[in-house]
Each structure stands twice: as structure tokens, then as C-alpha cells.
Amino acid sequence: MAIEDRILKGSVRRALDLIGDRWTLLILLSAFCGVQRFDEWKSLHGISPSILSNRLKRLIERGILEQQPVEAGSRRQRYTLTEMGSDLFNWALAVWSWERNWVYRDTHHPVRLLHKTCGHSTSANFVCGHCDGRIGYYSIRIERGPGYDAISVDTAPGSRRTKTPDGPGANDTRHIGRFVDIIGDRWSFLIISAAYFGVTRFDDFQSQLHIATNILSDRLRRLADDGMLARNRYREKPARYEYILTEKNIAFYQVPLMLALWGDQWLPSDVGPAFLRFHDHCGKNVTVKPLCNHCGDILERADIDFESVDEF
Ligand SMILES: [Zn+2]
Ligand SMILES: [Zn+2]
Structure with missing residues (x-):
């Protein structure tokens, strides 16, 4: 199965x-x-009003947010997560946990999660819903699913995610999350996905992903600067490099995995998912439980408080 197909057909x-x-x-x-409110998002991110209203509209159309009056009869609206949107909670936990453990280790994290049950600051450890074994890059086996042939592959990548900054104020949000630079950029996401499938060399990334050499060089350099790939010279003359997954990137695997599991659930094809994911340890279909890294209880959304959100 071609790597490009595997990436492009996947739920992620x-x-x-x-x-x-x-x-x-x-x-x-x-x-x-x-x-929940337009003005809150506007002041939090420095996002332009037109981009914000466009994105909120799109999220409503796609069934992820819903809109209702702030109070009965009011013209002011608030936006809340639907059931489909709320189900992205594991993905949000994966993002925050990875950033806390790998990006803001020595500095103040813009969002601190407080587990009300135990009273401690928390990050999530994801375990298998069947056997409680750890879930991660090394423990998931992927096979073709019934929907594999039903999903057509768009092999002409659009330009939507090739630009990282997206409107005025984009640079102000750099501190918010390194992950958006990675997964919000189409090419970086494809390169990381190919790396998860074992691609390491420049020429292989290029032939697998049909990516222009200047874009590929740029994204590989950025990912190496970010500590997501380690650059290693494997030949002297002429100099040739390979790009190896770092620990930081292997830990990041949880972020696209949670997104993929969400996609399996909410965006299946008529004949089922394109891929099936199995937990190596117990052999069962992957389901995940997020556990508090402090007390080991399951992290429920209602049991989490957010601190320092004003800096988010
Ligand atoms: Zn298991
Ligand atoms: Zn706890």
C-alpha cells in the first residue's frame, strides 16, 4: 500500500x-x-473578525459547534460544542499534554489543566480501553479496513494549509501552540505522517508525497529546528541526510491518533473506516481512556478546570 494513499485515505x-x-x-x-462568545475569541487570539466569523460559520455547518442566544430573547450569540465537537476532548487533551511535556517543559504553559478530583495540575496518559496498556506510536498496528477502496484520494494538494500564518495577528499567537504549526500546515503534517510510516530520506519524502523540493527543504528544516526530526548525515560525498523521528515526535503521535479515532467515529465512509487500528498488546480494536498522570483516574471533561486561560 503506497504511503501517500495510506496518509491521504486515513481518518486523520x-x-x-x-x-x-x-x-x-x-x-x-x-x-x-x-x-463561547465572539468577543472572547477575538480578544484571545487577535484574530480578525472576518476570519473568526468565517471559521465559526464553518464549524456550525460541519456540526462541530452550535449557536444559541446568550439568554432568551437576546441577539447576542454564544457558540458551544455539539456532541460531535465535544468528542474531540481526547484530541484536545493530547495537544495540551504533549505541549506541557515537550514544548513548555521549562516555561509557563499558556493553559494549565487542573484535575478537580485530585486537586493537582494534570496531563493525560492514554491507555487502552480494553487492557489498560499504554497507547502510543509503538503499540498500534494498522490494517486496511472495509472503506479503504471506497475513499477517493485527492492527490492534488491544495494550497489551503501551505501558508502558516493566516491573517493579521498570526504572529501574536506563536506562543499558543507549536502544534498548530505542525498539524495546521498541510505539508508538515504529510511529512510527519510519512516519517511515522518509516520514510527517512529526502528523495523518498519527495517521491512519496510529490512535494516540491524547496517546500520539502523548508519544512524539513523547520521540523528539525523544532526538534521533531533529527538530521543525520549518512553519506559524506556528496553529503546526504536522513531525518529520524525524535522522542518528541513519537510522543506527538497521540495528537494525530486521537484525531484519527475521532474521524473513524464521526466521518466513516458508507462501508466503514479506511483503516482498522489494533492495540498490539491485547489485539483488540483501539479505544482509549485518558488517565490523570497524577492520580490515575479517568479524566472527564467536567472534572477539569483551566487555569491561566486569560493568557491562552
Ligand atoms: Zn489493549
Ligand atoms: Zn488526578
């Missing part, structure tokens, strides 16, 4: 088509922090 790709631009990702994460 379809989930990203739905929610994967930079601003949409940020809007969704702040919705989980309790942001």
Missing part, C-alpha cells in the same frame, strides 16, 4: 479537512477552555 486527513486550519484548531481548543 479527513478530520483535518474538516478542522485543520490554524485558526480553526485554536478556536476549538479555546472552546474546550470555556470560550
Whole structure:
């Protein structure tokens, strides 16, 4: 199975088509922090009003947010997550946990999660819903599912995610999350996905992803600067490099995985998912439970408070 097919047919790709631009990702994460009103999003992100209203409209059309008056009879609206949107909670937890453990290790995290049950600041450990074994890059086996042939592959990548900044104020939000630069950028996402499938060399990335050499060089350099790929010279003359997954990137795997599981659930083809995911340890279909890294209880959305959200 070609790597490009595997990436483009996967649920992650379809989930990203739905929610994967930079601003949409940020809007969704702040919705989980309790942001509900237009003005709150505007002041939080420095996002332009036109982009914000466009993205909110799109999220409503796609069934992820719903709109209602702030109070009966009021013209002011608030936007809340639907059941489909709320089900992205594991993905949001994966983002926050990865950023806390790998991006803001020595500095203040813009969002701090407080587990009310135990009273401690928390990040999620994801375990298998069947056997409680750890879920991660090394423990998932992927097979073709019944929907594999039913999903057509768009092999002509659009330009929607090739630009990282997306409107005025984009640079102001750099501190918010490194992850949006990675998963909100189409090419970086495809390169990381190919790396998860074992691609390491420049020429292989290029032939697998049909990516222009200047874009590929740029994204590989950025990912290496971010510590997501380690650059390693494997030949002296002429100099040739390979790009190896770092620990930081292997930990990041949970973010696209949670998105893929959400896509399996909410965006299946008529004949089922394109891929089936199995937990190596127990052999069962992957389902996940997020556990508090402090007390080990399951992290429920209602049991989490957000601190420092004003800096988000
Ligand atoms: Zn298991
Ligand atoms: Zn706890």
C-alpha cells in the first residue's frame, strides 16, 4: 500500500479537512477552555473578525459547534460544542499534554489543566480501553479496513494549509501552540505522517508525497529546528541526510491518533473506516481512556478546570 494513499485515505486527513486550519484548531481548543462568545475569541487570539466569523460559520455547518442566544430573547450569540465537537476532548487533551511535556517543559504553559478530583495540575496518559496498556506510536498496528477502496484520494494538494500564518495577528499567537504549526500546515503534517510510516530520506519524502523540493527543504528544516526530526548525515560525498523521528515526535503521535479515532467515529465512509487500528498488546480494536498522570483516574471533561486561560 503506497504511503501517500495510506496518509491521504486515513481518518486523520479527513478530520483535518474538516478542522485543520490554524485558526480553526485554536478556536476549538479555546472552546474546550470555556470560550463561547465572539468577543472572547477575538480578544484571545487577535484574530480578525472576518476570519473568526468565517471559521465559526464553518464549524456550525460541519456540526462541530452550535449557536444559541446568550439568554432568551437576546441577539447576542454564544457558540458551544455539539456532541460531535465535544468528542474531540481526547484530541484536545493530547495537544495540551504533549505541549506541557515537550514544548513548555521549562516555561509557563499558556493553559494549565487542573484535575478537580485530585486537586493537582494534570496531563493525560492514554491507555487502552480494553487492557489498560499504554497507547502510543509503538503499540498500534494498522490494517486496511472495509472503506479503504471506497475513499477517493485527492492527490492534488491544495494550497489551503501551505501558508502558516493566516491573517493579521498570526504572529501574536506563536506562543499558543507549536502544534498548530505542525498539524495546521498541510505539508508538515504529510511529512510527519510519512516519517511515522518509516520514510527517512529526502528523495523518498519527495517521491512519496510529490512535494516540491524547496517546500520539502523548508519544512524539513523547520521540523528539525523544532526538534521533531533529527538530521543525520549518512553519506559524506556528496553529503546526504536522513531525518529520524525524535522522542518528541513519537510522543506527538497521540495528537494525530486521537484525531484519527475521532474521524473513524464521526466521518466513516458508507462501508466503514479506511483503516482498522489494533492495540498490539491485547489485539483488540483501539479505544482509549485518558488517565490523570497524577492520580490515575479517568479524566472527564467536567472534572477539569483551566487555569491561566486569560493568557491562552
Ligand atoms: Zn489493549
Ligand atoms: Zn488526578
